[in-house]
Structures are given as C-alpha cells and as structure tokens.
Amino acid sequence: MVVLFAQLRKPFARLIVFLAFTLALTACDPGAVGNGPSLNTRRAVPVALLVPGGSGQMGDALLAKSLENAARLAMADLDGVQIDLRVYDTAGDAALAAEVAATAVNDGAKIILGPVFAQSANAVGVAVAGRGINVLSFSNNTEIAGGNVFVLGPTFQNTANRLVRYSVRAGKPDMMIVRDQQIAGELGAAAIRSAAAANGANVVNESSYEFSQNGVVQAVPLIANAAKTSGAQAIFFTANTDAALPLLVQLLPENGVDSASFQFIGLTRWDIPPSFQALPGAQGGWFALPDPALSAQFRSRYQAAYGEAPHHIAGLAYDGIAAIGALVRKGGADALSVRSLTQGSGFIGVNGVFRLLPDGTNERGLAVAEIRNNQVVVIDPAPRSFGGPGL
Numbered sequence: 590m591v592v593l594f595a596q597l598r599k600p601f602a603r604l605i606v607f608l609a610f611t612l613a614l615t616a617c618d619p620g621a622v623g624n625g626p627s628l629n630t631r632r633a634v635p636v637a638l639l640v641p642g643g644s645g646q647m648g649d650a651l652l653a654k655s656l657e658n659a660a661r662l663a664m665a666d667l668d669g670v671q672i673d674l675r676v677y678d679t680a681g682d683a684a685l686a687a688e689v690a691a692t693a694v695n696d697g698a699k700i701i702l703g704p705v706f707a708q709s710a711n712a713v714g715v716a717v718a719g720r721g722i723n724v725l726s727f728s729n730n731t732e733i734a735g736g737n738v739f740v741l742g743p744t745f746q747n748t749a750n751r752l753v754r755y756s757v758r759a760g761k762p763d764m765m766i767v768r769d770q771q772i773a774g775e776l777g778a779a780a781i782r783s784a785a786a787a788n789g790a791n792v793v794n795e796s797s798y799e800f801s802q803n804g805v806v807q808a809v810p811l812i813a814n815a816a817k818t819s820g821a822q823a824i825f826f827t828a829n830t831d832a833a834l835p836l837l838v839q840l841l842p843e844n845g846v847d848s849a850s851f852q853f854i855g856l857t858r859w860d861i862p863p864s865f866q867a868l869p870g871a872q873g874g875w876f877a878l879p880d881p882a883l884s885a886q887f888r889s890r891y892q893a894a895y896g897e898a899p900h901h902i903a904g905l906a907y908d909g910i911a912a913i914g915a916l917v918r919k920g921g922a923d924a925l926s927v928r929s930l931t932q933g934s935g936f937i938g939v940n941g942v943f944r945l946l947p948d949g950t951n952e953r954g955l956a957v958a959e960i961r962n963n964q965v966v967v968i969d970p971a972p973r974s975f976g977g978p979g980l
Contacts, residue, residue, distance in 0.1 A: 625926030626699045626721050630917050633671035634925075637693035638906070639686060639703035639713065643678035652705065653678065655900035656727070659939075660702065662894060663910035670914045683708040687716035694720050700925045701725070702909040705902070707733050714738035723930060725909045725945075727902060734949025739930065741905045741943075743879075744950055745780035745856060749825075751877045751955045752854055753784040755969055756823050761852050765794040765821035767812055769833055774800070777827030777856050794819035798833070805836045813844035816851060823852040830857065830865040838870030848873035860958070860965045861901075867963045877955040879940035880971035887939035908938030912945075934975055941971045 628634060638660055642653035657676055664672050677693055679686035686709035690701055694717050701717065701724045704710055710726035711733040717724065718737050726733070729742025756762065766781050768774035778795060785792050794815050798808035816824060824846070828834035838853065853874040860878060865871055878884075887907065891899040915936055916924040923929055927947070935944025935952070942954040956971035 624721060625723055625923055625929065627922045628699055628917070628924050629922075630920045630924055633673040634913070634917050635673045635675060635697045635699055636910070636913060637690070637696075637698035637701045637703075638674055638676045639679050639689060639693070639701060639709075640676060641679055641681040641705050641709075643680040644682070646681070649681050652900050652902075655903040656703070656705075656906040658895050659891065659899060659903040659906040660910050662891060663907040663914070667910070667914040667918070670918045672910060672914065672917075674910075679704050679709055681706055681709065683712040686710075687712040690716045690724075694722055698722065700913060702906065702913070703727055710738060710740075723925060723927060725912070725930075727905045727909075731950050736949065737927070739945045739949050740951060741908060742902065742951075743953060745777050746783060747951065747953055748856055748877045748955065749777075749780040749784035750788065752825075752856070752875060752957065753781065753790050754788045755875070755957045756852065756854060757788055757790050759852075761822040762790040763793050763820055763822045764790055764854075765796065765816055765819055765824045765851075766792060766827070767824055767837065768795070768797050768827040769800040770797050770804075771800045774827045781825050781827070781856065793821050800833065802836065805833050806840065809837070809840040809844055813841055813846045816841075816846045821851065823854050825854045825856065827856045830859060830861060834859075835865060835868060838868055838874070842870050859960060866960050866965060871960045872962070874960050875957055875968070876960075877957055878965075879953065880942075880956060880973075881958075881965075881967060883938075884940050904939040908936070908940070908943060911938050912936040937973075942974055944975060 638657060640653035640656050641649040660674060664674060675693060675696060675698065677689040679689055686704050690713040693701060701713060701722060703726060704713060705727045707728045707730035710724065710728045714724050714737050722737065724738045726738060726740055727742055728740045729744050731740060731744055734740045764785060766778050768778045782792055796812045796815050798804045826834060826837060828837060855874060855876040858878055859865055859871060859874055859876040887904055888899060916929050930945050931947050935942055944952050946952060954972040956967045957969040958965050959968045
C-alpha cells in the first residue's frame with residue numbers, strides 16, 4: 590500500500606502535535622513483555638494498522654476505512670516524522686488477526702496499531718510478544734490489557750474515577766449503584782466501587798435488574814424504595830442510552846425518585862443519541878465525555894478531508910499515530926518501548942489528553958457535563974495536561 594506524506598498544517602494540528610511532543614515525563618519501566626524494538630528514528634517508521642476489513646460486513650468495512658482515514662490524517666500532522674503505514678485486514682477474526690500480525694512483523698513493523706475487537710487484540714499480543722513488539726489496540730476491554738498489549742479505548746474505570754471524584758468534590762459522596770444483570774453491568778459496577786474506594790465515596794446500596802423491558806419495569810419499585818431508604822445522595826447508572834437507561838429515567842421519577850432529590854450520574858455517554866437529552870428524567874444528570882472542543886475540531890477536519898463523518902472510534906487511530914509520532918520525534922532507539930509508551934505526561938489526541946499506564950490500560954482527561962434544558966452543558970472542563978499521578 591502506497592503511503593502519502595501530506596503537508597497539512599492547521600492550527601489545531603500544530604496544537605496537538607506540539608503538546609504531544611512536549612509532554613515528556615517518563616514513567617518507571619514496568620519490566621513487561623514486549624519492551625520494544627530498536628528503531629532508527631531518522632528513517633520512516635513502519636507501523637502496522639490492523640483493521641476489521643475483509644469480513645464481508647458493511648459495518649466492518651466502513652469502520653476499517655474510517656480508522657485508516659483517521660490514521661492518515663494524523664500522519665499529515667506530524668512535522669518532521671515519517672510513518673510508513675501498512676494496513677492489514679483481519680476480517681474481525683482472532684486467528685486471522687494473529688496471522689497478519691506475525692506477517693506485519695516479518696514485513697518490518699515496529700509497532701501494531703489495532704485491532705478493534707478484544708479477542709483479536711489478545712491473539713495479536715500473544716502472536717508478537719516474543720518479537721519485542723507492542724500493540725496499541727482499539728479495544729476498551731481491560732481484561733486483555735497488560736504485557737505488550739495496551740487498550741486505547743475509553744474504560745469504565747477511567748470514567749468512574751472522573752465522575753466519583755467530581756461528585757465527592759460537589760458534596761455528594763454517598764452513592765447508590767443501579768446496574769443490569771449482565772457482564773457489562775457487573776464490570777461497570779465494579780469500576781464504580783473501585784473509584785469510590787479510591788476517592789473517599791461510599792457505596793450505600795447496589796440494586797440490579799434483569800436486562801429486559803419487563804425486568805426494568807418489575808425492578809423499578811424496588812430500586813426506588815432502596816434509593817429512598819439508603820441515604821444515597823447520588824444514583825450511578827451503568828446502562829446505555831440505547832438500552833435500559835431511557836426507561837429507568839422515565840420510571841424512577843414516576844416512583845418518587847428524580848433528579849431533584851438525587852443526583853443522577855451515568856457511566857456511559859448521555860449525549861448520544863441527541864434525542865436522549867430531551868427526556869424529562871435526564872435533566873440534571875451528569876456524565877463524562879472527551880474534550881468537546883477538540884472532538885468537534887477532529888470531526889470537522891475529518892469531514893472536510895473525506896466528505897463524511899468519522900466513525901465514533903476513529904479518533905483512536907489518530908491518537909495512536911499521534912503518540913507514536915511524538916515518541917519517534919524525540920528520538921532514541923527505544924522510542925517505542927514500554928517505558929517510552931508509558932511516559933507519565935502522556936499525549937494529546939483528538940479527544941484530549943491521554944496516557945498509557947504500565948498495566949496496559951489508559952487514563953483520559955474527561956469533561957463532566959450536565960443535561961440542562963435539553964442540552965449538554967460542560968460543568969467541569971477536561972484537563973489539558975496531567976498535573977500529577979492521576980486526574
């Protein structure tokens with residue numbers, strides 16, 4: 590695949606690249622598998638991009654193209670660094686992903702960006718671990734993180750930490766968790782409990798519901814009673830806006846539990862879809878999201894470059910290239926080692942500041958927003974840098 594080195598130089602691009610290149614505190618070496626390859630940073634660095642193309646599914650093909658487009662947009666912003674991007678289709682299959690990852694390393698790849706799905710990312714990590722190659726996957730599944738595999742996707746733990754910390758500062762440390770009886774709900778609740786323990790909050794009650802419309806309807810009276818008797822100041826929901834959440838924020842107020850008496854908090858994005866913002870029960874609710882200004886600029890630039898909107902995770906490919914470029918520009922044969930990738934000051938991507946942690950997970954600077962008068966209002970801006978060991 591031919592690689593083009595564009596000369597796009599916009600103010601936003603310069604801001605991201607400058608900040609990414611100048612954030613330079615180095616974390617301690619975790620001694621993990623896949624410490625990193627030896628580089629000649631004066632030459633174009635071969636980077637393998639693994640995307641889910643080739644599966645025959647239109648959704649996979651669109652996602653694959655959007656990830657590649659975002660990666661090339663990031664390459665165009667790298668001043669003084671050349672990336673030799675080589676794109677490999679995985680068809681969304683773990684066995685094929687492992688095979689093409691091995692091929693990519695044989696072809697000279699010094700780092701792997703992708704794949705998307707957790708099982709495939711895990712297989713890729715295993716396939717190249719003995720070759721000293723690190724993997725920046727697009728997954729948000731922290732179960733696969735560690736060793737030579739990093740997850741770039743937003744995690745429950747990061748979001749829970751941000752929201753719990755803000756709620757404690759706002760004088761609302763006593764929380765109730767409401768979750769579905771599925772693995773996602775259990776993982777979300779675990780993240781909230783961990784965040785509460787780390788930030789001086791108290792989980793005073795945890796209620797759950799069967800993951801169905803009838804399950805929610807049947808559980809709401811019990812959840813409402815628990816909320817009224819638990820002493821909770823805030824109710825933390827793990828549900829998505831495309832699943833149980835609209836029903837919960839409708840039925841709980843009908844049962845005497847509303848945002849006037851309890852602070853509603855969401856572990857997921859409440860700005861997607863926009864129609865959710867118009868629900869009466871959602872008014873006053875808090876949630877976390879990436880830096881809105883930077884995200885909007887990325888969507889605008891992508892639209893201008895490619896004539897369509899990016900996939901909602903396309904920015905992860907930009908972030909991966911931005912981080913790689915920042916480290917390569919600093920020079921050094923160990924630029925893509927675990928030690929370098931986990932530099933404490935992190936990087937700036939299209940969704941804001943982020944850093945990779947030694948355990949393979951990530952920390953992202955998020956804004957806290959409130960739904961107010963059917964609109965999203967940022968009530969605590971996203972940080973633009975990491976000022977200490979954690980936000």
